[in-house]
Amino acid sequence: MSLMPFAPSRPLSIGVELELQLLGCNDYNLAPSAPEILRRVAKRTHPGEIKPEMTRSMIEINTSVQQEYAGLVTELRALRDVVSEAGCFLNVAVAGGGTHPFQHWSEQKIFDAPRFHYLSELYGYLAKQFTIFGQHVHIGCPGPDEALHLMHMLSRYIPHFIALSASSPFVQGHDTGFASARLNSVFSFPLSGRAPFVLRWNDFEKFFAKMAGTGVVESMKDFYWDIRPKPEFGTIEVRVCDTPLTVEIAASIACYIQAMSRYIMVEQRMAPEEDDYLVYTFNRFQACRFGLEGVFIDPRTHQQRSIREDIMEMLEHISDHARELRAVEAMERIREILIVGNGTSWQRRAYASEHNLADVMQLQAELWMGN
Template sequence: MALEPFKTSAALTLGVELELQLVSLSDYDLTAASRDMLELLGRRPFPGNVVPEITESMIEVSTDVQTGHAGLLDQLHEIRDRLVEAGERLNIGVAGGGTHPFQQWTERRIFPKPRFQEVSQLYGYLARQFTIFGQHVHVGCSSGDDAMYLLHSLSRYVPHFIALAASSPYVQGRDTLFSSARLNSVFAFPLSGRAPFTLSWDEFATGYFRKMEATGVVKSMKDFYWDIRPKPEYGTIELRVCDTPLQVEDAAALAVYLQCLCAELLEDRSQLPAEDDYLVYNYNRFQACRFGLDGGLVDPRSHESLSLREDLLRTLRRLQPQAERLGAEAGLERLHQLLFVGNGAQFLRNAQQSSAGLEGVVASALQRFRS
């Protein structure tokens, strides 16, 4: 069966998905409370959408389609407030962050949904280890060819998003020395990494996807865990490398940063993406995961070694015309400040030093989500 046609959507529209932690307020560990949370939230209209995730200690919320920073941030604030309110009634805390600092994956329970049960049967213990938390950003594309062009053109900027959003330094009670340890868990899946290089939607859908489907390995785009993947049913590309930020304000800022980059790339197509753009992709990705904003990267075309922080500063300055036109100035300014005050991983490490315990790290994450 061929992949469904790419649905046309308004270019540069936005949608955000956040996977969130459900925390017991008695011991600050994860708690299997998603069914209670979903039942309570379902009693009245939710400002976006809320669904279960693969284990019962997490949920996923998503916004409606948005056009800019102001509307996106307003809805994320509404979603956050509803979650906090529901959590208070259930004595459950809600937090961002890419990993929970000390939860044990062996204690997690798979949510009773057929797809999650299938994933658990296929991937074994990896499914429960997948109790990690990410932000996904969708950007609307007017055609499938535009989607593939943007997907590959953005490969140069993937380390930016990893470093800015990084908030998973602790795993199983230990400091991993990574800023984003979460992505190491994603990389364990065989269909992760990057999409195959093609700039034509027809070539992707009738060539690559049809061949993969014929092998029986994949049934839909959901089976790919790529860093960026096309979503034909929405008419979007989906960026998947970000840890869930500790605050929804950062989530909105990351989304409009992606929107501005896409706007610039659609305006100027003088440099089409090429297969060689991926020569240093895994190296740059590792640098951002391991060192965060203090990492480096290698430009795949000039081969110049760059400071990730300085490259971000240059890019933010260059995107000012797009930010002004899209109303994204406040979002980009927030990211500019993050370059100097530090990302979520730095905040969590500071919290551990001041509280001398990982329970204090979780308490700080809970408070930061509310504020």
């Protein structure tokens, strides 16, 4: 099996996928209502796509290809409204957040589709542990080599995306102390981590052919990398974000990645080096564990600072690009997160005042559904 050719796409176009939690309105535990929600939304006209996910208490919303913040946020709001309406109709609440705070993995039910049953067979309990909710952002690339370049350059900033979107402190009823505990579940998959340091598409094709030859993988879908190329869309896909608590934050983070990509492609013009990855897992761990307060080590200068400071500086670098992409409002929201905190701080504050994770989940659902 060989890799698909890299499809053309409009450079710097964006697309967002959000995995959402479906909750019962009595106890705010996860509820296996995806089939009914999907049947309901199938009758409505809406932009983008609404799809099933691994277990029956999750669904995924996908936007169509967008160019800028305004269009993206409008479409995400429309998708949110359609799903929320279906939720109200079925007594199901819908929420963002990277993990459900007190669900029990063994009670999750696999969605009835061949691929999900296959994965469930293969990964066993990992598949049900995988009841976690992420945001994936696609960035359009002018060509395959450019895609690999962007992928490796963006890897440096992975901690930014993790810290900004982090919204999964609670797992199985307890505060894990992590800002994003969700990524810990991803790391247990054998093919997680980062892409190999390969800069030419034909080298990447060779790598893929070798991997496919070993029988370990069949398609790009089998790699659970933090960032991976998506040849059939002509994009790279950033997969480290937790689903934020609102669609506005989701859109802003997507546009932050978009503006940063423009900065990398147009202004920075630096070549990636394999040694950039020496600090990769350390930085990523810091972001997962401590969020915006985490330590960031610059791979080139070896300078240490907080992730918050690094984002602050990046916002300065990319402000012109953001203006060019009409993403000024999105950058304002990113700045706001640096001040008031990410989803995880919101969730911890809510828990401190409510003392009850079900109440936190109720508030989180109200926040997401926009009422």
